[in-house]
Amino acid sequence: MDMHRPAEIILTILFFGLIAGSYLAAQTPPPPVFEQPLLVTSAGQSSGDAQIALQLAKRAALAATLSKTGTGKDLENQKTLVLVLGASMKGLGSAGLDTNKEKERIRELVAEAKKKNIPILAMHLGGGQRRGELTDEIINEFLPAAKMAIILKSGNQDGLFTKICKAKDIPLIEVDKSLDAVEPLKKIFKR
Template sequence: MRNAGTVLLLSTLLVGVLAAAPAMAALEAPALITSAGQSPGALMVRVLADQAGVANVYDATAGLDQLAGAKSLIIVVGASMKGLGAAGIDVDQEFARIESLLVEATSRGIPVVAMHVEGAPRRGSTSDDLSVLVLEYADHAIVRADGNEDGFFTRLAEEHDVTLQLVERTAEAGAVLKTLYGN
């Protein structure tokens, strides 16, 4: 997946996406960034958002209260049993929290960005189930390409009419965020 041809293809795809992005309305900040699965991915996205100048509130276990002042919602998917354990949350509770956030955000017209930035190592049944849930409500999806080698996110994005943007490296997701937020 990391051979030169693939890099070229993905780079072309990314450039194409970035070129196309300004045609869409820019998302508004502040963004509420939360995790779906309690892996470190959400923290990585907070770092990227800060670097991209996207005002944000980061709370890995955010509930509906944290959605109050948010103008967009970024949900970073990645299931980690260690992370869930440290947060004192079980898988069912995590699904319920995320679903309530998604339903509420949709009812308030808050756009949702789904992100999967830890690549292939962070795929797995729980992560995939969370992705299915989040993509159903998402307006945009940003995914590290090695997590989409089987086309999983491509299929979900097509099924739910989500704008999918693939990046070769996690760091490249920052540029996509910057464009999405019109910075």
């Protein structure tokens, strides 16, 4: 009989248990930190992505309102600001905004949220297709203001979100598909 085998088995179980535990810890959202109701707006006028965020919030049974061009005034009675990061030239043109005006709008919104102590949840739901120079400018400027971020993995292939979130100590939840964001949303909002 091989006397080493039980020890090897225990070590193997411990090893894989540790890996599985770390993986689950990385995927398990932190306890609820956000409150309802929430205001959803796109940072960059990717209105389709903002609409997806709204539908996800509805599936998570959250009280959410979408505002295409929301300002600080729209934060009245809101308890969370959801910034859906992503630039769309078509969306900007459609909203009658240029890049600078859109950034000014988001700066004012973020400043007002800070003043009112309203936490920001950042989302990026366009994946790799919704990355690019302008979107990256928006991510770099506004992601650091977030208390937490939920993103599609396919939009983080270069690790930009990981890098910013690590530097700013922002919990980052990565999902494979938009629908996978429903469960984390349920968990991070207080009922």
